[in-house]
Amino acid sequence: MRALRIRLDAVLVQAVIAAALSFAHLHDLASAAGQHGWKAWAYPVSVDLLLVAAWRRLRCGGAKAAGWCWFLVALTASLGANVSTAGLLDLGAVPAWLRILVAGWPAVAFLGGTLLAHGAISVTQAEGRESAPEPMAPEPSASAPQLPAPEPEPIPPSASAVPPALITLARKVADEHRTRTGSPIDISTLRARLGVPLPLAEAIATQLT
Structure with missing residues (x-):
């Protein structure tokens, strides 16, 4: 644990030193380009904030192309x-093209920061809508009586669905009943002789008529 703490502290110190040096270089260049007073101190803050915003977009944003674009712009300005x-450059006689770049940087930084911030809000809202849980149906109260679900009514078989062998057997039973009693067989007797349900017996009876 102690070794890890020392390593993290060394990284933090290194980051602070590098940030301070980069901050001072940006301040000196802005001051040499004609941006004096508080404006010279605002330039390093603008460059570093744009660099951080672009890196944050690359880490957790949706549009990676915009993040890389503004990250390279801020890195180029800082580097x-x-x-x-x-x-390599005479800070006492800064060329005109560099003065133009330094003077135009606030507009570029404002555009980049606005686009990155607006895109981050849109991505956050979209993720919030995607991760929002769907409303759950209310659970039935424990005190409310639970009514049994009605059983579906049996569908009577059609006459064409009766097997021919069963119709042949039923016809023999009906003929035997007519020979023995002299009257046609009724549905109840036919059902009892064949041992079939009432809907099937009715369907068979329609075939015997």
Whole structure:
């Protein structure tokens, strides 16, 4: 645990030192380009905030292309300022094109920050709508009586669904009953002799008529 704490503290110190140096380089370049006073201090904050916002979009946002675009823009501005103050550029005579870039940076940073912030809000709202739980149906009260579900009524078989063998057997039973009693067999007797349900007996009776 102690080794991990020391390593994290060293990383934090390194990050603070690098941020301070980059901040100072951006301030010096802005001041040399004609941005004096509080404006020279605002330029490093603007560049670093745009860099952080773009990195946050890359980590948790939806539109990766916009995040990479503004991340490279902010990184180029930060890296360019650091390299420019390394003695390769005379800060006493800053060229006109660099003055134009420094003067136009606030508009670029404002556009990039607005687009990144607006896109992040839209993505958050979309994720909130997707992750919203669906309303659950109310559970029945324990005190309310539970009525049994009605059983479906049996569908009587049609005459065409009766097997021919069963009709042949029923015809023999009916003929035997007529020979023995002299009257046609009724449905109740036919049902009892064949051992079939009443709907099936009725369907068979329609075939015997």
